[in-house]
Amino acid sequence: MINPIFTSMIAVSLLVGSVAAEDVFAVTTADVVAACAADTDTCLAAVRAHLAALKARGADAATIDQAVADLVVALASSSAARDVVVAAIREAAAFSSDTAQAARIAEIAATIAAGDVGATAAIAEIPGSPA
Amino acid sequence: MARHLSAAVLIAVSAALLGFALANIRSELAFWSSAPEAARFAAIASGTVTPGTSLFAKDRYFSDCLDLPDSLYARAQPSDRRAAFLAACADAARSVTAAMPTYARAWLALALTDIDALDQARATAPEVAWLADRRLLLALRHDTEPTRDIAVLLTSAAGTRALAAHYLAMPESRELFLSVAERAPLDQQRRFLSAIKAAAP
Numbered sequence: 001m002i003n004p005i006f007t008s009m010i011a012v013s014l015l016v017g018s019v020a021a022e023d024v025f026a027v028t029t030a031d032v033v034a035a036c037a038a039d040t041d042t043c044l045a046a047v048r049a050h051l052a053a054l055k056a057r058g059a060d061a062a063t064i065d066q067a068v069a070d071l072v073v074a075l076a077s078s079s080a081a082r083d084v085v086v087a088a089i090r091e092a093a094a095f096s097s098d099t100a101q102a103a104r105i106a107e108i109a110a111t112i113a114a115g116d117v118g119a120t121a122a123i124a125e126i127p128g129s130p131a
Numbered sequence: 132m133a134r135h136l137s138a139a140v141l142i143a144v145s146a147a148l149l150g151f152a153l154a155n156i157r158s159e160l161a162f163w164s165s166a167p168e169a170a171r172f173a174a175i176a177s178g179t180v181t182p183g184t185s186l187f188a189k190d191r192y193f194s195d196c197l198d199l200p201d202s203l204y205a206r207a208q209p210s211d212r213r214a215a216f217l218a219a220c221a222d223a224a225r226s227v228t229a230a231m232p233t234y235a236r237a238w239l240a241l242a243l244t245d246i247d248a249l250d251q252a253r254a255t256a257p258e259v260a261w262l263a264d265r266r267l268l269l270a271l272r273h274d275t276e277p278t279r280d281i282a283v284l285l286t287s288a289a290g291t292r293a294l295a296a297h298y299l300a301m302p303e304s305r306e307l308f309l310s311v312a313e314r315a316p317l318d319q320q321r322r323f324l325s326a327i328k329a330a331a332p
Contacts, residue, residue: 123293
């Protein structure tokens with residue numbers, strides 16, 4: 001006769017172990033940014049591993065889209081080479097299920113590639129301005 | 132008995148006033164800190180922060196409504212999250228303009244999602260260059276008439292420099308900028324040309 005309490009404890013241990021193992025091997029946003037300091041191939045592989053792992057773990061579209069956004073912001077503010085950043089951002093955009101978001105991210109990549117700031121307001125707000 | 136009752140009423144009123152004060156302090160102080168744009172975006176999108184009672188707090192709130200959507204952080208966000216941010220700004224702008232109908236910054240924030248409000252934004256601060264700059268970009272995005280804003284920008288040195296930057300960044304709008312500049316006084320035309328030459332790579 002198998003003790004049900006003992007069986008439950010083993011099941012819980014296995015579950016905790018598998019979750020912990022997943023976390024140990026998960027590629028984080030910080031890992032991707034670190035990988036992008038190397039070269040384009042390493043960087044793109046890290047981007048794919050990070051976002052594909054989320055998909056494989058059953059993350060919903062909204063979670064993946066947010067992960068794409070977080071990754072793009074982290075990459076754009078990293079000190080990696082410009083062409084590596086641009087390639088990584090384009091790769092990340094391909095994982096978004098939101099076509100409008102993907103289009104905006106493509107514009108961000110184009111802006112970074114061109115080395116300009118795009119069409120944003122060119123006059124800073126004047127503090128205390130009566131408006 | 133009556134003494135106990137009045138003490139209880141006083142305590143209840145004090146507690147209510149304290150709660151009201153704390154709620155106001157939160158929205159007043161929220162924009163005094165220089166929180167990162169991600170935190171400010173999240174606070175507005177989630178409705179955690181609303182325009183405070185003071186003009187300063189309102190200014191800070193609507194400045195974020197106007198400038199954050201063009202930031203890299205906001206452009207990278209999923210569309211639902213951007214929509215939540217813009218809807219919060221529009222709700223706040225509707226409520227504030229109902230009480231302050233001459234507050235241009237709130238009209239312009241409302242125009243981000245309701246382009247008809249752009250006329251009110253122009254009417255309430257026609258000559259303010261930094262607002263004309265933002266109105267111009269919004270009008271161009273919505274394919275509406277921006278001639279008045281271009282003319283306003285040409286009247287100041289800062290506005291002319293901004294227009295020159297847009298001239299270089301937006302080749303598709305150059306003809307429009309030139310057509311307005313050609314009707315401006317000669318000194319403004321010269322200043323615009325100089326600004327383009329100075330800003331050109």
